[in-house]
Amino acid sequence: MKGNVVVCPDMIKKRNGMPVPFDVKKIRDAIRKANDAARVEAIAPYQFETLVDAVVEAIPEGKTPNVEQVQDLVEEKLIENGFAKTAKAYILYRAEHTKVRKTEADLVDIYRELTFTSAADADIKRENANIDADTSMGTMLKYGSEGANYFVDNYILPKDIAAAHINGDIHIHDKDFYMLTETCCQIDLIKLFRDGFSTGHGYIRQPRSIASYAALACIAIQANQNEMHGGQSVPNFDYAMAEGVACTFRKEYYDAVQRYFWLEHDCEQALEEDFRQALKDAVPERITMANIDDYEAHFVKWFMECWEMWLKEKPKEQDIRRCHQTSVRIALKETDMATYQAMESLIHNLNTMNSRAGAQVPFSSINYGTCTSPEARMAVRNLLKVTDIGLGNGETAIFPVQIFKVKEGINYNPGEPNYDLFRLAIKVSAKRLFPNFSFIDAPFNLQYYKEGDYNTEIAYMGCRTRVMGNHYDPKQEVTCGRGNLSFTSVNLPRLGIKAHKNIKVFYRELDKQLALCCRQLLHRFEIQKKKTVKNYPFLMGQGIWMGSDALGVHDQVGEILKNGTLSVGFIGLAETLTALTGAHHGESEESRKLGHEIIAHMRDYMDQKSQETGLNFTLLATPAEGLSGRFVRIDRKRFGRIPGVTDREYYTNSFHVPVYYPINAFEKIRIEAPYHALTNAGHISYVELDGDTAKNPEAFEAVIRCMKENGIGYGSVNHPVDRDPVCGYTGVIDEVCPRCKRREGEPVSIERLNELRKKYPDVPVYLDANH
Amino acid sequence: MAGKVVPNNGQVGEHVKFDRIRRITGYLVGTTDRFNNAKRAEEKDRVKHSLS
Numbered sequence: 001m002k003g004n005v006v007v008c009p010d011m012i013k014k015r016n017g018m019p020v021p022f023d024v025k026k027i028r029d030a031i032r033k034a035n036d037a038a039r040v041e042a043i044a045p046y047q048f049e050t051l052v053d054a055v056v057e058a059i060p061e062g063k064t065p066n067v068e069q070v071q072d073l074v075e076e077k078l079i080e081n082g083f084a085k086t087a088k089a090y091i092l093y094r095a096e097h098t099k100v101r102k103t104e105a106d107l108v109d110i111y112r113e114l115t116f117t118s119a120a121d122a123d124i125k126r127e128n129a130n131i132d133a134d135t136s137m138g139t140m141l142k143y144g145s146e147g148a149n150y151f152v153d154n155y156i157l158p159k160d161i162a163a164a165h166i167n168g169d170i171h172i173h174d175k176d177f178y179m180l181t182e183t184c185c186q187i188d189l190i191k192l193f194r195d196g197f198s199t200g201h202g203y204i205r206q207p208r209s210i211a212s213y214a215a216l217a218c219i220a221i222q223a224n225q226n227e228m229h230g231g232q233s234v235p236n237f238d239y240a241m242a243e244g245v246a247c248t249f250r251k252e253y254y255d256a257v258q259r260y261f262w263l264e265h266d267c268e269q270a271l272e273e274d275f276r277q278a279l280k281d282a283v284p285e286r287i288t289m290a291n292i293d294d295y296e297a298h299f300v301k302w303f304m305e306c307w308e309m310w311l312k313e314k315p316k317e318q319d320i321r322r323c324h325q326t327s328v329r330i331a332l333k334e335t336d337m338a339t340y341q342a343m344e345s346l347i348h349n350l351n352t353m354n355s356r357a358g359a360q361v362p363f364s365s366i367n368y369g370t371c372t373s374p375e376a377r378m379a380v381r382n383l384l385k386v387t388d389i390g391l392g393n394g395e396t397a398i399f400p401v402q403i404f405k406v407k408e409g410i411n412y413n414p415g416e417p418n419y420d421l422f423r424l425a426i427k428v429s430a431k432r433l434f435p436n437f438s439f440i441d442a443p444f445n446l447q448y449y450k451e452g453d454y455n456t457e458i459a460y461m462g463c464r465t466r467v468m469g470n471h472y473d474p475k476q477e478v479t480c481g482r483g484n485l486s487f488t489s490v491n492l493p494r495l496g497i498k499a500h501k502n503i504k505v506f507y508r509e510l511d512k513q514l515a516l517c518c519r520q521l522l523h524r525f526e527i528q529k530k531k532t533v534k535n536y537p538f539l540m541g542q543g544i545w546m547g548s549d550a551l552g553v554h555d556q557v558g559e560i561l562k563n564g565t566l567s568v569g570f571i572g573l574a575e576t577l578t579a580l581t582g583a584h585h586g587e588s589e590e591s592r593k594l595g596h597e598i599i600a601h602m603r604d605y606m607d608q609k610s611q612e613t614g615l616n617f618t619l620l621a622t623p624a625e626g627l628s629g630r631f632v633r634i635d636r637k638r639f640g641r642i643p644g645v646t647d648r649e650y651y652t653n654s655f656h657v658p659v660y661y662p663i664n665a666f667e668k669i670r671i672e673a674p675y676h677a678l679t680n681a682g683h684i685s686y687v688e689l690d691g692d693t694a695k696n697p698e699a700f701e702a703v704i705r706c707m708k709e710n711g712i713g714y715g716s717v718n719h720p721v722d723r724d725p726v727c728g729y730t731g732v733i734d735e736v737c738p739r740c741k742r743r744e745g746e747p748v749s750i751e752r753l754n755e756l757r758k759k760y761p762d763v764p765v766y767l768d769a770n771h
Numbered sequence: 772m773a774g775k776v777v778p779n780n781g782q783v784g785e786h787v788k789f790d791r792i793r794r795i796t797g798y799l800v801g802t803t804d805r806f807n808n809a810k811r812a813e814e815k816d817r818v819k820h821s822l823s
Contacts, residue, residue, distance in 0.1 A: 126807040363798065396792050398799045433792065433799055463797040623796035629809025649812035653796075659813055665820035684797055690819045699822055718817075721792040725776050726784035733789050744789050747782035768778040 006053045013066040027074060028052055034078075034090035041085040051077055068638050072498070095163025107150045114142050127626040131360045138360075148176035156527075161520045168634035170517055171489045171627050172524075173569075174229045179527055181536070182564060183230035183487065184461055187544055188480035189217055189240035197542045199223050209251065210335070210379070213244025214342035218349040221364045221400075223538040225355040228483070231363030231401075235459030235479040238368035241383075242376035245339055246288055249375065252334040253287050254279065256327035264323070265311050275310060282306070289332070289374035296324045336378060343383040350399045351391060364400035365462035367438065369425065370410050371454070372417040380421050387435075388428045394728055394762050396721050401462030402435035406708055407449075412441075426701050429717060430694045431730075436460075436684075436716035439708045444677050448477050455480050460714045463623040466682040471610040471617075472562040481546030484681065486524050487567035488517045489622045491631045492598075493651055496579030497639050503594075506580060507601065514568060514605045518617060521566040525615075529558030562615055567681035568606060569622030571631060572651030573599065574658045578644040585671055586657035596674055599655060603678045618681035621654030628653065654683070665689070666706050673710040685715045691732035694719035727753060728762045739763075 011019040031051060035043050043051065054077045059065045071094055078087035110124070118134060119125040125133035125142065132138045152175055153162050164170045174183065196205040199219060207213050217240070221232045234240065254276050261270035269275060280286075282302040287295045300320045307314055355362045368380050383402075391397055404425040405411075411418035425435050438460050440449055445458040448468050455478040460466055465484050470477045490513045499506035533540040534553045543549035547560035574584040576598070577591040585595040602619050609617040628650040636646040652658045655675035657668050665687045672685045685707065693699050694717060707715040722733035726748060727740035735743060740756060742748045750766050757763040776787055792799055795810050806814060 120804065123808050395790065395801070396799070398792075398801055401798060433794060461797075625796045625810060626807060628813065629807060632809070648816070650809040653813075660816040660818060662818050663820060665822050668820055686794070688817055688819050689822075693819075693822060702822065716794070718794050723790040723792070725790060726787055733791075737789070740784075742784055745784075745786050747779075747785040750778055750781050750783060753783060764776070766776075766778040766783050768781055 006056050007061075008056055009059055009063070009065060011064045012070065013064055015067055019064055024052065024056060027055055027070065030071075030090065030093070031074065031078070031086070034093055035083070035086045037089040037093065038083075038085040041083055043083060043086065047081070051081060051083075054081070066638070092160055095160050095167075098163045098167050107146065110146045111143065114139055114146065123629075128360075141360075145176040148178070152176070152178045157520075158523065161516065161523070164513075164516055168631050169491055169494065169513060170520070171491070171624075171630065172520060173487050173489065173622075173627075177229040178524060181228050181531070182528060182561070183484040184228055184232060184465060185224055185483035185539060185545060186233050186235045186459055186461075186467065186479045186481065187220055187224060188236065188455075189213075189220060189234055190236065190243065191480070192220055192542065192544060193240070193243070195543070197538075200537055207244060208247050210241065210244035210248045210339050210342040211345070213241055213247075214346040215349070217241075218346060218353060218362075218364075220538075220544075221350070222353055222355050222362045224544065225362040225364075227536045227539045230465070230484065231365060231462050233365040233367065233459060233461045235367050235457070236371075236454040237366040238371040238376040238380050239454045241339075241342075241379035242371055242373050244342070245335060245375035245379050248338050249289055249331050249335040250287055252331035252338075253327050256330040256334075257323060260323045260327060261310065264319070265315070267310055269310055278306075278309070289378075292328050296321065299324050336382070339378050340382040340385065343379065343386045346383075347386055347397050347400070348391065351397050361399055363462060365403060365460070366400045367403045367405055367457075367459040369405040369418060369421060369435075370407050370440070370457055372410060377418065377421065380418075381424065384421070384424050384428045384435075387432055390432070390730070393725070393764060394730055395723060395725075396432050396730070397434070403438050403460050403462075403714070404429075404435040405438050405440055405457055405459070406704070407440040407457075412708065423697070423701075426697055426704065430697065430700050430719070431721075433716070433718065433721055436714065437704050437707065438714045439712055441708060442676065442711045442713045444680065444711075445713060458713070460682065460684075464621065464682040464684040464714060465623075466680065466713065467565050467616075469616065469618075469680060470563060472614055476546065476563060481544060481548075482563050483545075483565075485528060485561060485564040485566050486521060487569050487620050487622070487681070488520055489569035489571055489620075489624065489627060490514065490517060491572075491635070492570045493572040493575035493579060493631065493645060494635050494639075496576035497635065497642065497645060499580060501580060503580065506598075510598070510601070511605065514602065517568045518566075518609050521568070521617070522613075525561070525566060528561055529556060531557050533557060565616040565618045565681055567618045567620040568602070569620035569624075569654070569681070570599075570602065571622050571624045571627060571654060573655045573675075574652040575632075575645045579642065582644075584644070584652075584658060584661070585655075586661045586663050586668070592671060595655070596678075599675055599678045603680070606680075619679050620681035621675065621679040621683040623682075623684075624651070624653060655679070656685070659688075665703055669703070669706050669710050669712060669715075673707075673712050676713040677711060683713055685712050687715070687717050689717055689719045691720055726764075727756060728760070728764050 008024050009022045012022045013019050055073045058073045075087055075090060078090060113122055113124060133142055156178060165172050193206055196203060207216050224232045258270050258275060261267045283298040285291060300317060303320045304317060350364050351361060353361060387397060410416055411422040413419060429435055438458060440446060440458055448456050450456040458468055459479045467482045467484060468477060495506055495509050532554050533551050539545050540548040540557055545560060546563045573595050577584045577595050581591050583591050585592045606617040606619045632646055632651045639646060641647050655672060657663055657671055676683045687703050700717060703717055720732045723730045724733060724737040729737055729739035740748045750768060753763055776783060790801055792801055793814055
């Protein structure tokens with residue numbers, strides 16, 4: 001201890017910002033209380049005074065500290081001086097108080113805001129942009145959600161974890177669902193349809209046409225969405241739809257053959273079921289779009305042998321060939337039309353059908369692009385065509401998120417079987433923002449890939465979630481029937497700020513947060529484990545989740561849930577690096593290196609945790625929506641406005657180069673790609689193009705190829721897609737609509753629109769009764 | 772997205788906004804009206820990336 005007297009600051013800022021006189025007694029009392037609580041760790045009187053002085057001395061001279069800063073210092077000094085148990089008690093004490101402050105009377109205030117404020121004025125009602133919180137059911141959902149959060153914060157979470165969430169060290173995503181369910185699932189439609197299924201009121205048998213395949217795909221997505229808190233994804237959309245297309249093709253072919261004999265040979269008997277059955281029985285292999293010629297040989301042989309059963313006169317062989325060929329042509333045409341309609345209804349359904357008590361449409365994603373059968377290609381071609389045309393008035397479809405799986409040898413280079421679909425996907429994405437692109441050839445995806453097995457092709461959820469590796473069961477490193485269980489994000493920038501440029505301190509604190517997150521994920525997992533099949537009539541009851549078909553209604557799902565992932569995410573690597581080094585990874589090579597080290601460290605931590613527990617702990621580049629503003633709001637209050645760190649309304653998404661930073665597209669891809677390899681729970685990179693560049697397919701393809709060559713896992717190109725609902729123009733609109741020349745909110749005359757329609761047929765028709 | 776566009780006195784489009792489709796956390800949203808404050812700020816800050 002120094003001989004001279006320690007100088008206290010005059011004032012201290014309370015949490016509400018009000019300065020009050022500084023009272024050192026409060027520090028003394030707090031430490032004493034914590035020490036009492038720690039029991040076994042007595043602090044001697046002289047040590048006590050040293051400690052208090054050390055705290056006061058550490059307060060920067062000439063500045064008015066705030067309460068949180070002083071509390072940080074108390075924690076720091078307790079640890080520095082070896083009073084670990086007292087420090088722990090102090091942290092708990094602090095946590096408890098944060099919590100009490102936060103929750104007192106909060107719920108009623110929240111309900112009041114939800115009830116009496118419109119979404120336009122209440123940020124709380126715009127946490128998820130795809131939920132309309134102005135509707136009754138949207139508000140009901142928010143009531144439930146806020147009530148559940150209150151309950152979980154106060155009665156379920158361990159105190160330090162609740163406090164860490166409330167004070168913004170971590171963010172427990174979908175905390176309102178803590179007691180209920182898991183995040184998401186990748187649905188194997190092929191498996192589901194093969195056995196038929198039930199959604200609760202009656203059994204649905206295996207569908208027999210592309211129309212039913214598409215309709216039931218929507219039903220399956222919707223049913224699952226109602227049992228989970230995240231989105232739903234179909235990893236093998238083209239493979240699944242191919243089976244539906246094949247059904248329709250067969251049906252159309254048989255129909256056409258029957259009609260041919262009816263019309264050409266006046267044989268009414270051919271229209272009957274006997275004839276159809278005889279044809280099916282006679283030719284062992286069923287007709288598909290891929291075996292048309294082989295089938296012709298069988299068909300001709302069969303008919304020339306048994307013509308007497310159906311016809312009066314022996315037909316010419318040539319005539320039977322013509323029957324087959326005409327029927328194939330008709331069947332292909334009819335099937336193509338039916339497929340178009342099925343894909344159209346799928347997109348319309350997924351944008352209009354409701355889930356969760358009508359509060360939102362299901363968050364759906366479909367992955368496709370690798371199945372090379374003619375049936376699958378027909379499905380994808382039509383899906384892209386429908387997407388290109390848009391909804392009823394030409395609007396861009398918001399759902400499903402479409403993901404085109406890029407794979408060398410299948411669709412990446414000219415001459416490969418699905419290269420035409422890749423090109424079409426680019427054209428559509430340039431107009432409609434979908435599809436996005438995933439890359440099976442990225443080494444961390446390719447390691448699982450087995451040719452011809454869709455289950456080993458990487459798939460992504462719309463939000464970016466990825467589930468593939470499997471520590472729990474290494475024989476099941478597949479996509480279908482698995483998903484994320486829950487995820488929690490670390491406030492990385494705060495660790496950056498608090499480390500005061502000391503990397504060692506940063507890592508020490510980071511490890512603490514990672515440990516806390518993992519402990520919390522396991523706490524939640526313990527709750528999830530005890531659910532039984534009856535809690536998930538569709539997901540588990542219909543055998544969608546891996547291993548659930550072997551369970552009875554009252555069996556717990558704990559064991560099979562282990563195929564899912566527990567993920568720790570992060571936000572704001574850019575701000576973290578700026579806090580640590582003064583520059584983010586877009587600006588400085590050195591930061592790039594450090595950024596990679598930090599994220600690699602986090603990944604190692606998760607891998608180690610997986611080893612320890614036999615569970616799938618994975619690292620996520622968090623898709624932060626509500627969170628993007630939440631952390632920075634709290635941090636700005638606590639640390640003030642730090643340039644490049646807390647001076648904007650949001651923390652930068654995951655490992656992204658900040659959106660405001662001007663950078664070349666290819667350079668951005670090169671900087672972000674290495675993080676894709678590390679974030680095994682999911683990732684996405686965006687490139688922002690202006691409208692004209694995006695319209696240039698060569699430029700667009702160059703961006704996608706650059707992503708692939710640099711080892712990006714999942715990426716997409718953003719460009720402005722605006723639409724004037726009045727004249728139907730889709731494209732970029734700045735201030736004035738380029739087509740009808742109106743400004744936002746201004747009217748145009750019906751005459752003018754009628755005039756425009758002569759040139760642009762998609763201008764909507766308006767009938768004015770009073771005019 | 773905009774609701775129904777109804778003509779009035781031979782005019783169409785008074786108070787009707789433009790749809791502006793943007794991607795946010797992987798999902799598309801039909802209008803920035805429902806973005807939360809932080810995401811609105813982020814969307815406003817986005818700069819285009821050059822290809823040369």
